[in-house]
Amino acid sequence: MSVFASIVREGSIAEAAAVHGISPAMAGKHLKALEKEIGTSLLHRTTRRQALTHAGESYYQRCLSILESVGQAATEARATEQEPTGLLRVTAPVSFGAEALTPLLPDFLAAYPRVRVDLSLEDRSVNLTKEAYDVAIRIGQPPTSDVVALPLKPYRLILCAAPSYLARRGTPLSPAALASHDCLAFRYAPSSSWHNTQSDIVPLDLSTGRLRIDNGHALRIAAINGAGVIMQPVTLLQRDIEDGRLVQLFPDLIMPERPMYVLYPSDRKTDPKVTLFATFIREQFA
Incomplete structure (x- = not known):
């Protein structure tokens, strides 16, 4: 197939032979063997010119696609054996x-x-x-x-607040009560999230506070210092909960997962x- 494609692309058997480093006679044998296997002529050949037959035109296009796939497969196989660098x-x-x-x-x-x-x-x-x-x-x-x-x-999220904030503002008894609390907003999160109470889904609006920050760690520091209620991932807040710097709110509720x-x-x-x-x-x- 590769020799046949080169014959078409280069315009002659001699040029294709040079591309593949073989003799013109050998390139001609490749073409004849391919035509014999397929059972039809792929090229009209005269002493001055050659042209694809109708079957050759269709076969040539399919050859290009197949040869591209073979090359890609070889590249991928070599890549798996290469040491990443x-x-x-x-x-x-x-x-x-x-x-x-x-x-x-x-x-x-x-x-x-x-x-x-x-x-x-x-x-x-x-x-x-x-x-x-x-x-x-x-x-x-x-x-x-x-x-x-x-x-x-x-990515699982939880709600927390510092003991100092809860002592000052009281502990919210339901998600709806957050509307009257200072909630620390994360700039890249939607203004309204949701959580599931096993039986129904209720809105959880965290846009009521006066402080919005584009960094989770900065939100955490603000929450630890009593600025308000925070909703951030477990991975960020778990250690603060264990050490008493933050208190998890509504621990029995199924909080949002993204x-x-x-x-x-x-x-x-x-x-x-x-x-x-x-x-x-x-x-x-x-």
């Missing part, structure tokens, strides 16, 4: 990246000593291709195209450092 640019949400992802990076780096990781922690949505990131960990539904999206364990994915551009699926890192993250947070 080079710079891996990763982006992740601030709280998740600092509390959950960063402690795992030494294990990945130890397993792949020729890889360097550049981790950027930010809560905004990033464009992987335009901003040249290899891998992203994102909360919420992924883009519908141009990325490979591997699902991770959902889907989380590890993403990478579809054109990077043959890059071993990208696929290995994505698999590593999925195994850790499945």
Whole structure:
């Protein structure tokens, strides 16, 4: 097939033979063997010119597609055997990246000593291709195209407040009571979230406070210092609850969970450092 495609592309058997490093006679034998196997002529040949037959035109187009697939398969097979190397640019949400992802990076780096990781922690949505990131960990539904999206364990949120705040303002007895409390808003979250009380779903509005911050850690510090009620992930607040700096509100309610994915551009699926890192993250947070 490859010799036949070269004959068509180069315009002669002699030129195709040169491309493949074989004699013109051998290239001609390849073409004759292919035509014999198929059972029809692929080229009209004269002493001055050659042209594809009707069957040859259709076969040539299919050959191009098949040869491209074969080449890609070979590339992917070689990539799996290659030792991953080079710079891996990763982006992740601030709280998740600092509390959950960063402690795992030494294990990945130890397993792949020729890889360097550049981790950027930010809560905004990033464009992987335009901003040249290899891998992203994102909360919420992924883009519908141009990325490979591997699902991770959902991101679970809880409500907390500092003992000093509750002593001053009182403990809310129901989610509806939060309307009269100072709630610390996270800039990148929807103004209204939801939670389930086993029997029904009720709105939970966290936009009533006067303080809005674009960083989960900063919200945590504000909450610890009595600024108001906070809704952030368990991974960020659990230690403060255990140490008494924060008190969990409504612990018996099923709080919101948001889907989380590890993403990478579809054109990077043959890059071993990208696929290995994505698999590593999925195994850790499945």
